[in-house]
Each structure stands twice: as C-alpha cells, then as structure tokens.
Amino acid sequence: MRTATVCFLVVVLRANGWAEVDEIPLTKLNLTLPALSRVRAATDAGDADRAAAELLSYFRQRTAPQWYFAADQPPPPKPGAADAAAEKVLRREYAFVGKPATLTHDLDWNANPLNDVEWPIELNRHYTWVALGRGYWNTGNERYAADFVYQLRDWVNDNPRPTSPRGGRYTWRTLECGIRLSGSWPETFYRFVNSPSFTPEVLSTMLGSMWEQADYLAKFPSGGGNWLVAESAGLVTFSILFPEFTDSAQWQKLAFDRLSQEMDRQVLPDGAQVELTPHYHSATLGSFLAATRIAQLNGVPLPGNFGAGLERMFAYLAYVAKPDGYIPMFNDSDHDDAYARLRGEPLVTRPDLRWVLTGGKEGAAPGFASLAFPWAGQYVMRSGWDRDALYLAMDAGPYGLGHQHEDKLQVDVHAYGRSHILDPGRFTYAGRWRGHFVSTAAHSTLLVDGTGQNRRRTPSSTWVTDHPLPNRWLTNDDFDFAAGSYADGYGKNDDVLHVRKVFFARPDYWIVTDLLLGRDGYTGEHEAAVQYQFGAPGATADEKPHLVCSHNEDANLAVLPLAARPLEVDLHEGEDNPPAGWIGWSLHRALKEPATMAVFRQKGAVPTQLDCLLFPYRGADLPPVRLEALPEHGTKGSALRISTAEWTDYYYCAHSEGGAARFGDFETDADLTWVRTDAAGKVVKAVSEGGSYLRRGGAQVAGSGQLSPSPVTKDGEGRTVEFDSAKPGKAVLDYGYADGGGYLFRVEQDAQPGHNTVSLPDLLPELRYVYRLRVVADGRTQVVQRGRLRLPPPRKFDFEDGTTQGWEGAVEVDKLGANGSAGALHLASDPATEAQYVSATLAARFTVRRELAISFVYRAPLAAGGDWCYTKLTLQDRDGMDWSAYFARAPIRDWQKVALTLADFRGDTRDHPEQQGKPLPVGTHISRISFTQRKGVTTQPVAAELWVDDVRLAVE
Template sequence: MNMCLAVALVAAVASGAAVSAGTPEVGPRMSDAALFQALDLNRPDLAAVREAVASGDMARAKAAFAAHIRSRREPRWFIDPDARPNASGRPANPNTAEADRALRHEFTSVGISHTFGPTIDWAYNPTTQPGSPYAADHEWTWQFNRHGVWDALRRAYWDTGDEKYAREFVAELQSWVHDSPVPVDKADQAPYSRWRTIEAGIRMAGPWPNALYGFLRSPSFTDDALIDMVKSMAEHADYLMAHPTTGNWLTMECNGLFHVGVLLPEFKRSAQWREAAISRLRAELEAQVYPDGAQIELTPGYHNVALHNFVGALRLARLNGIQLPAGYQDLLERMYAYDMWAMTPDRDLPPLNDSWHVNVKAEMADGFSLFPRRRDFQWVATDGAEGTPPDHTSHLFPYAGQVIMRSGWDRDAAYLAMDAGPFGYGHQHEDKLSLIMHAFGSPLVVDAGSYAYDASEWRKYVISARGHSVISVDGLEEHRSGFPRQQYVVKEPVPIVHRFTNAMEYAAASFGEDEHEGFGPDRLRPVVWTRHVVFVKGRQHGSARPSDGPYWVVVDVLVPRDSAVHAYESTFHLACPDVAVSQQARSVVTKSTAGANIGIFPLVMPGLELEVVKGREKPTIQGWLPKGHGITGVVPAAVPTFRLKGAGRQVFLYVFSPARPGEPIPVTAVAPAEPASQGPNAADAVAATIHFSDGATHVFSMVLDEHGGAKEGPIVAERGSEALARDVAPAP
C-alpha cells in the first residue's frame, strides 16, 4: 500500500472511523481527527482551525475550515463561485431537462436509462439484472459513477437560482460518499466498482471541482457536506497515488491527482500529489506518444482523451502559476499535429479501433492557443478563414502505420485512410489493412467504428475482422490478439512502402509476416496478404472531365506458403445501405439520394464471385454498422463481398470511383489489359483497362515480385497519351 494512504487510513482507524467485521463500511473513512492531522495547520490562513483543534473543539474546527474553503481566493478554478448570475443575468429559457431528470433520480448511462426510488444504489447495474433486455455492460455502473450529472445540476442552479438543484447535488454527494468508502489495500477495478481508478481520476478533474466551486455559495451546501467532499477528495488523491495503471487510464488518473494537489494545498501531502502526478504525466508523454504524434493505443478518440488529460494539467498549472517540467508543453504539439494530418474532410477523425466523433476544429483551436506559431492549426480551426493551410496533403504515420491520402484540404476532397500499423496498446480491433474513403462531402467506405463495451455478439462483430474492409482466408479472420499488450508497441517504423506525388499516391503493406499476425484463433499463417493502394488524383489542370479523377485502384495479392487451394473473401463496408449490383461486371454502385456515391468495379478474374450482404445475423453477423460509440444498437449496411478460390498466388483488383451528389459514376467498366511490362516479367504483371463515361480509357499496370510486392510500377496511363503517373517501389 502507498505510505500516504496507509498513514491516512491508520489515522482514521485510530480516530474511531474503523468498523467491526460485521458492520457495513461507510465513508468517508477519514475521521475529523484524521482530517486535521492531515492538514498543514502551520499555514497562516488556517490559524482559526489550528486554534480550534488545539482547544479540542472539533465542531468549531470544522466550521473554521469550511469557512476558510468558502472565503479563500486561491487556488483558482475555471468557475468563479462569485460569478453566479442574479435573476436579471439568467437565461430566459434555460435547458434544465437533464437536471430535472436527476431530481426524479432518472439517470442515463451508456445510453440506457434507469429510475431509482428515493435511494440511489451507486453500485447498481440494470444490464445485469435478471430478465434485463440488454447485454451485460459493466460500463453502466462505472460511467454512472463519473458524476457527469452533477454538471447538469450545477448549470441548472446557475441558470435558475433554484435551490432544489443544489439540494439534490448535496444529497447525492453525501449519499455517494457514505455508500462508497475508498478501497483499502488494492484498487477496485471490478464490475460494480465505484472506485475504478479511471473514474476516480475523471471525478477529480472535472465534475467534483465544478460542483465544489459551482455550489460553494449555496446555503444548501452545508459545512458537513463540504467537509465530506474535501475528505473524499483527499482520499481520492491518496488512492490515485497508490494505484497507477498505464495507457490512457494513467493520464486520467494523474490529471485527477494533480487537480486535487492544486485545489487542496492545505493538505500536507498536496505537494507530493502534484509532483507525483506531473512527473508521471511528463514520463507518459514520452512513453505513450510515438515520434509521429500518435498515442500508442492507435485509437483516435482515446488519443484525444490522453491529450485532454495532458493539457488539463497544463491549463490548471497555468491558471495557478505552477511551473511544469521542461519540455512538457512542447511534447503536446505532435499530438495536435496528429489530429490535423489524420483529419477526414468533414473535420472528424477516422474511427479506427474503439474511436468516436472528434471535433478536430475545436482541437485545433486548443492547439493554436498553445502553439500560436502553428498557423496551420489556426487554418483548420477557422475552416480556412485565418492562418495558412498545412504544407502538404497526404501523410504517413510511420510508427502508427496509418496512411492518409487526400486530394486537398477542402471538405469535398477525396480522402483515404489505410490502417497498416500494429495492433495497438488498447481498444484494438482486428482491422489491419482496412480502408476508409470519403469524397465530395460524404463518407463512402467506412469502418464499423465502436459499440457499447458489453458482452453482446454485436460488440464481438464490431471489433472482429468481419466489421472491417479486410480479407479472410479459408473462413478464418485476421487474428492478432492474445499477446501481452506491450508487445503491440513498436520501437521502429513499421514496414510500409509509400510514394506521394502530385499526380498519384501509392502505399502498400502486408499482413501475415509479423509473428503476431495470423488467421483464426490459432493464428495460422498459410498466406501473406499484401494490399496495394493507388490514388489517382488526375492531371490537376482544373478540367471537369470524368476521367480526370479522383479514383483509387486497390490490388490485393495473396501469396500462400503452401500448394493447397485456399478460399479468399474480401469485404468492403459501405456508408450507403442501398446499392445497385451488376453480376455480369461484379460491380456495386451506391444509390444515395442525398450525398456522394461510389462505384466498386473489380477486374473480373476466373472464378470471381460477388455477394452483397446486408443485415445478416446467421450463420455469422455481417452487414451492420453500430449507431455510435459506447451505446447499443445497429443499422443495416451494404457489404460487398468478393470471393476467389485457388492454389498459388491470387489477385483481387478493384477500382473505386466516387461521384458528386446527383452525378453518374465516372468509371463505367474495368477490363483486362496488356501489361506495360513485356518479356520475362509479363507473367507476374497485373493490368487493367479502366473505362470512363467520357470515352477516355486509362491503363493500370504493375509487376509483382514473389512476395506479392511491387517489382515494377504501378503505372497509370491514359491510352494514346503520356503516363499520368508512375511509381516504382521495392516490395513492402
């Protein structure tokens, strides 16, 4: 046990806070005597408290300490308790709906609502009750205990001045503190816990300080309630000191610990809390952020969770004039830059792994406030009204293994993300080499995204390879999980071939070569799969011809390690559920009436089959998209599924052709072509003729090496004209 926590609990026991083995434990564990022992009573501003303690008058000491907390002007918080508006300054029609539900003890966690009676059971979970219509989801209890509803009560109190909101907060605070004593000896990360370390950190860095300062002037916030809150905050700090974890959790724990250390400087241990928190955060800026700026979980949403907690400590330190270690702020710049380079045209981030919607404009505004020389941050934050655009369009994250291709920075830009990196430190999906595509203001090829963290088959589907645009072998899906997660953190850039030019961009990577990569639960490695992606931007001369692009050519090469016949299945998840299918051409075209559309035109190889799966539950789930991160519910989605079977090397080639809203797909057909390379390399060539609606024809050609990489090319040329673009690269 951490020595500070041990001292605090021993003091509590010595003061009569302990209970017998058969008596329910209650909080706070810290007794009044232990509280005053923990305070630095030599501080001049605690003179009245010191005198009362010396005289043995605990009631007067508590009143004096509560009066001190109410009257102090430092430390500062982002809410000034004296700034609560009077009647004339309040909004005419405040939104108090969430706060009013809290008055009725009706709470929503992870999208699932439950109404308690007069007493709130803070360990309750409606999803695990007998007969529950929901799959078991322990996040319900955990996230309920983050106390986000207290922010709604505070806002309603400030907007209306009605004491009923303050009374409800005080009742909930005292109920929670009484029913949730801090764990002893070890962290409680189990189901039904009110003290997961992540929740402890989140509470201390937001909802609790907001409530402390927001209700501080309320007559309903009694001295007893205030003292209980301060005791519990100190217990939170000792608990977080004693039980650090790793990854994005650690950033939340340390941010919460730092907040208590800053906001309760009256405690003798406050300097230790601050120093431990900030030293851990400084070390984590090195340990869990790659040189390319990506956080090691490789989940853009959690990248920003970590970023917000690193920045949260920085902002509180600035507010209170606290110096942080050298280099702390500088190391944040690359995390903001990651958001900018990865950003989708709609100013979001690609939903890789367990990610969710991220407002990149808001992130860039924060980044620009910390790094005012980054005019590119300003440009994104203002949608181009101020600043300068980023100095290049497409970007490779060499450690994260994420490839971003884009035609420009406008909202109509063509955009592709390929996830070719390691499995990630946490929140992983089986999605290596999966693709995401946007064009003309619409998402077109999408990732399954994230789902509730429950035990449902839907959750299993979303994190599986079936929920992504990848290839399975002999009915077996990608499988990388099962190793200690530190093994998924790389020390060097991952093997990706890439070449970005003005006319064309190219990237290639493989699955099945790394020891962590295989197919099926036994992680079999019968095949190495290499995905080549070619982004044809066109001539860039401003012409509106359909053949001027943009479009993508994707080539999947499967090289077996044996001579057996293997069956391959390649899937792509479409944002639009309605599609038109041509079995003759094996092509699929989306039929959106509101946004852009995309056509997928494969090179028809002997034996190529096409099936569009939509809303299937048996024998395996396929053809669905989740409604959102952390919540239940799915909607049907169209998933074109291409199949090939054979021995030896097999190749899929597809052309992805996006079209503006209301316009026809520019590509009309893809057919075999003579390869550009003749002679001994011709047998290893892959070539296709791409026909466009304006009558133009492009020829794609590349020569493969024995491993499935590019030996020559790829080349894209307009028939009868010069090459549009050429790229020669070694095998990945």
C-alpha cells in the same frame, strides 16, 4: 445507506441527522499555513464546531487557486426556476451509453440495469452531479444543492475506499477516480460551496473523500495507456486546487513526473497515441490538456516536454481526420469531430493546423496533402484540403496498446463530402455485438475461409513499435502508394499471408490490390473474401462485371472488381445472425445503423488476387468508367487499363522481384508505373518508381533510360545487408516476401564510400525475403545489389537477457535460473484451492521430422498441500490439434533435465477423442509450442508454478 468513516479531521462533526463521523487525523491539513490560522486556533481550543465553520469560511472566501469560474460570482437567482437536466437527476432518470433507466432514490452505485458495464461506470463518473451543479448555478434552486449533498454522502458511505488496487467494482476504478478529480468533483465543489446546503459537515465529507481518492491514485497507478494519464491529471488537479493538504506538493510532483514520462512513452514521434485509436487519442489528449489548463490557470510550471508532445498530438488528430473533420473510426472509436475538438483550443497555434481547422481562414496552408504516420502505420491519401476532397486512410500498423480490433489493412474512404467506406466503429463494450465490431468480419479487409485475424494471440511486445514501420509509402504531385501486409494467421491457419497495396491516381480514383500468398511455397486451396463496408444502406451489385455502387443523391462510390478466377459478390445489410452490414456510430448514444457490406469471394489454390477500382463520383449517376485486365495481368503483377470518355490510364504494379515487364504497348523495369493518355491516345502524364525506363513502342516515355550495371547477388541470413559504395549518397533498400507481393518495405540511410551495413526491421523468423539495394549518388540511381534473406528462428532460450524471449502467457523471468544462471522462465497462477492451470506459449513454425528433439530443465515445487500436478509440453499444429508429451505428474523441487523425442508426443486434443493417444505423424506442420502445468484441488490455496530454463529445439 450504511455508514463509513472518512479520514480527514480530528474534529467530531455532528451530522445533523446523518451518521456520526469519528475522530480522524488532523495531519492531512497543513494548519501551519497563515491562511488557516483561525482553523488552527479553534482546533487548539478544542472547539470542533468552530474549527469546521472556520474551514468552510476559508474556502468560501479564498480567491486562489482558481477554477474555471469564480465560486462567488453565480448569475442572479431565479426563484421558482427549474433546470430540465437537473430535474431528471432528481427523478433518478439516467441515460448512459445511450441507454435510459430509472433508479431508486436511494441509489445502488453498482446498479447495472441494462447489463452493460459502461452504464455503472458512467454513473460513477458523477457527471450527473455536474448537471445538478449547473442547474443550481443557473437557477439558485436549493433542491439541486440538497440532492447533491444527499448523493455525495450516500456515495461516500456506501463505497469505502478499497484496501488494495482493483477493488470497489465500478466505484473505485482508478480511471473513474482520475476523471472525478479532474472534472466532476472540483466543478461541483465550486458550484455548491456557497450554498446553504453545503455545511461544514458536507465540506468534511467531500474534501475527505477527494483526499482518499488522490491518495489511492498516488499509491495504485495503473500500468499505462489512457488510464494512467487520466489518473495523473486527476492527481494534478487535486494537488493544485487544494494546496492546503500536506501531501499536495509531493503529489503534484509525482503526478507531473508520471505525465511527463507518459508523454514520452505514449505519444509516438508521429503524434499518434500508442493505443492507435483516434477516439482514445483524443481522450488522452483531453487528460493531458486538463492537467495543462489547471496548471496554466494557476501559474504552475509544466514539464518541459509538454509543449512538443501536445503539438504532435494536435497534428496527428488534425491530419488523420477526414475532409469533414471527423476521425476514421479505427479500433474503439466513435464518429467524433476532430476539427470541432481542436478548433477552439487556444494551445493550437501552429499556422498549418489553424489553416486546416478553420478551412483556410487562419494560418498558412500545409505544404502537402497526403502523409504517413509511420509509427502508427496509418497512411492518409488526399486530393487536397477542401471539404469535397478525396480521402483514403489505410491502417497497416501494429495492434496497439489497447482498445484493438482485428482489422489490419482496412481502408476508410471519403469523397465529395461523404464517407463511402468506413471502419464500423466500436458501438458497445457489451454482449455479442462487442464481438462483432472488433472482428475482422466487420471491417474492410480480407477473411480466409470465413475466419479472421489473430493479432490478439501475438506477443504483446509487438503491439506497439519502437521504430518507424518500413511499409512502402510513396507520395508526389501525381500519385500516392502504400503497401502493407498481415502475417499472423487466420483462425487456426498460419500458412497464408495477406498483402494489400493501395494506389491513388490523384485526384480521381484508387486501385486496391489484395493478394493472398502461401508461406514458404504453400499452395493449398482457400476461400479469400475481400470486404468493403459502405457507409450507408442501399448499395447494389450488377451480376456482370460484379460492379457494386452506393446510391446517394449527393455523392457515390463504385467498386469495380477484377479477378482471374470466378468471383461471387454478396451484399449484407443490417443482418443480426450472424451480424453483418452495420455501422456503430457511437457508444455513448448506443447508435448503430444498417449499411451495406459488399463481399467479393473467390476460391482456389494460393496465390489469389483481387484488384478493385474505387471510383468516387458526384451525383446519382455513375459516369462511364471501365476496368480491364491487360494480357500481362496476374499474380506476378497487376496490369490494368482504366478508361473514361476523357482519358485512359495504364497501371502496372509488380508483385514479384521485378525485371522487365510489358503492359499494353508499354514496357518497363519499374515496380510501379502509371500512364495517362487523352482521348486521342497521347501520353499526357507518365510516372514510374523503382526502375530505369518506361517505353512505348521502343521510345522512352519516362525514366533516365540508363540501365544499371549488373548488380551483385548476395544472399544471407539475419537482419542486415552489407554492401560497398564507391561514392557517398543515399542507400535505398526495398524488400518483400520471396513468396510474392513484390517489394513491400523500404528503409533508407546514408551510404558512405566503402563498406556499409543496412538493418532491416520487422523480419519474421522462418520467412524468406527478397531485396534490392539501390544507391543514389550524383543524381543517378543504380541497383548495386540483390539477393535473398532469411531470419533463422530462435532455437535456444536461456532467458539471461531478462526477457521472456517470445514466450507469452502468465510468465515472467526469474533472475535465478538453473545451475546459478542469470534467468529462467517462471510460470505462476494465483493461489487457489480449486484446480489451476498455468501456461507459456511460443509461436514456432516447423515441420516434424523423425529427428525431432526438444530438451530443457525445469522445477515445479508446489507449496505445502500441493501433492499432485501434471506438467506437459504441447506442440500445436496448424489445424489446431494438440500433441503433448507429459514429463511430470508430481511436484519437483530441484532442477531436472528432460529430453523429448518424436516418440514422446501423442494426440492430446480434448474435443477430438479420435486423435487422443495417437503418435505424432512425421510431416505435421507445427505452429506453436506450450508448457502447461495443472495443479489439482487442494485444501489450502496453492498456486500452479513452474520454472523452465535452457530450452533447446532441434526441429530443423
């Protein structure tokens, strides 16, 4: 144990066998407070020992501020009693993230005996001290107090406060400081403060370290997410519990200001937290609540936005949860019970939430079953609110601020009291298993040629939305429908799009349609593999018709696939190399279990299509059910018949721009149609969306039967559609990809008489779209306009708006650009003597023509000692091959203009020597552009540094 100075009191505290604590500033305590008059008198008299004793006496006697129990009211002592959890701590027997290990008595606080970073992180949250404190509280066993004192002193002396942020490895991460100050340290303070072992010297050590941690949090906040909320909750807690410090008032204001700001920044209007991870939503909610509870307990006013923000967070967690109360394990989540988490929370008072959480014993029933979280992009379909209800959650949202998985468009299915299809969870943050559980290959979505999604390489500015997503969502008493798409590429391939549509025939089954489309007319051949991760082992597959069924005693799920091409079905369960077929139930218990992964594969030219009937049922025996393709079925539209002994359903969903379609003996102009007939063939239910008629044998079945006048056709470029309306009403604009998939997105707004403009969010550059505009007025819906849209990609970059304009990497915008302009792209690494690279990348799709021309201005003024570098512009094609033009091999201090043409680019792929130096072929499909600088080895630390401005791409 080495010694360190804790800056707290200007008293010399003799450590009674410990290292001596030096004199330190008394200014940290407000000794003008009347309650500290005895401490001040002793200090003024120069009696250090008495000052320390008076301070301890003060803290033992004070009754406010309050913690959650009174420090002077423990249970009666139990002589000779022992506490099992505390005894393990005495023996240094620890189990973190489900992994047990025994450490030496003299602890190494950075010990990582199992090579898992979460292990020393958990060690330094000091919940083991809470175990000692509760053991002491319940028994009065002084050994627990003595060991706490030993560990406290050991930790403080071994881990001095870092002088800069991100110092101290595991011991001084700001997240751990916040967790300690809002939980483990205050609790242990109140548990032990009246112990004989808790001497004036211990008080000095503990209060001094808490002050240092609070000061560290005040000075070095993290950038956001759950970390910043946890840090601020710790700072709030310390400042409320210890108002005797002169900094406490300003720290309290600072922390509440941060929390108020983060409540607005992190809690989306639909209630989801921006990491889009139900587990970290709950963790962040816990930090907000920690600050709320300690403030309310002590009569401290809360920021005005706390009430509404907390209510939104409560509602999200309650409504995204499955019928059994557990969350879907989206992103880095565990199998957590949300209902148990919320049920006992006194701040959850809204009647609908009380009803859901208590199974109808309190409150009032919600007026809905299914709902969308449009900012999170999560869509929940339910048959009801009972524990046996059918439930499906689809994740069609953004990547999220942190803790992300490559799992867009996955589904999670629960029915009749059991989870059947699951997100596999997080399991671990260490080793190869981490790579598996975050990968597309672990999730119930689609792989292309064995490769997964690439959202991690997209601009971080797109990872959280600032508007509700336009994904098409329909819900009514008879059905739910959700659509989503993924367009960020698979592996090195950017030429395909994945579209998923989910239809819920309430309360019986789901139809999931997966389309793999080519971009801009691309028709290359690929293998498309649709995966379903079951929740238990033992599922089996029939060779024909490739039916996959789970095998449980209580409830099961059948997946019936339908494809026009030959289909292969593989089942994987508990495989290690490569990993496949696992559910990671818990990180903290290190619990993963084998479970069947069903994979449906088909090969061929895009577009490809797979329709799957997800049919849940009670008991072990699958009732007779059949899925058939009607003659009109294909990539232009799913036309299906689903039949049982009691009923036959007809389903049609258009995957093109629409128009008249036939399926069976029905015809419609709708995008979506569902008909149920009884055993005698009589129509008992018929619903349609996006059309004017549904007929059977020429007779009207549903819809108004009134055809719209021929709509105006209007094509354009940009993010808006303009139209004229004769009457006031509601404008409904549906749009989708011109390459297929049908109308996947929807925006709605009021229509005014005369000229109107509708904005279309989330259009992707270079993709072509189709749209249909309807106006609802006087109870009648009319299609008034159709057309095609294209958003031209940016080809000029001047950075004068203060943003990187889509360029990603170690980049920022310098306020001073070339020739005095208002901005330039600045790339920089940290100074170092070894070779350093710095790069900025732009997603830009185009086909190389002979007229290729790229121009820009740049400067690369390396610091003294940096005599050599190279700087290049690289075009990366869709196969991952690099084609580079080297335009500088020495530092350049003044702005220089560069104009590159096709002849300047040569093969530059490191692991493909056969390509290096070869000319860039006309017709190559480019997906990315990068500026890169490499500075050489230097005798002094030098940063790689590059400024770029006025970039012009002539690549059409």
